[in-house]
Amino acid sequence: MIKHNMEMIKMTAPVKANIGIDIVDQIDIRVGTIRTVEDVANSKKLVKLDVDFGGFTRTILVGMKGEREDPKEVEGKQALFIVNLEPRKMAGELSEGMLFDIGYADKITPVLAQPEKPVPDGTRAG
Template sequence: METAPVKPPITIDDLDKLDIRVGRITRVDDVEGSKKLIKMTVGFGGFTRTILSGMKEERDDCKAELEGRQALFVVNMAPRKMAGEVSEGMIYDIGYEDGILPALAVPEREVPDGARLG
């Protein structure tokens, strides 16, 4: 893999705009009519979100591989409609942009659902 160039610098204020939290994927469903999208129900302690991701073709069995796992999510993105469903955030899936088999960004040990990055 060739390393991509570093993006332009940002300030700490730019970084503070992102609300990145640990969430637990409690349910994974296919998105009807989509070959790529899955629909995840994710618990963040005091709230739950529906988050869509185009990772269906990246894994043999998304439901078995993802349900019950913790991962990092951006929870303050504007809702986005995709394939007739609404996504309320974004999962961090490392490697997609580099064309390698993606891997989830996960905490090194169990932490409370809803814990913030930073």
């Protein structure tokens, strides 16, 4: 059963070590619309997202199985993604980026990091 995000984090996680703005400038974070969500047959955790970034699309694998009763509920939603990570093969599929979510690292049911209102796909964060 999926837990709701109403759980309280009892202790704030420590802040990571400081980094320079030059490192932040290297990360390409963009808004994309999740067009489809498909099961990854060789994985107990992964689903495959087809994401529209306006001028390009990417396949991005995320560990959403078990976090949501129906991973397809994110279809049509905008979210933030890192689009300049090296492609990586997972469970026999190629992932071309990373979804930003909120909560996983703090052991609560993750939610999408989303713009407060719709913006053009491909819009950069930062």
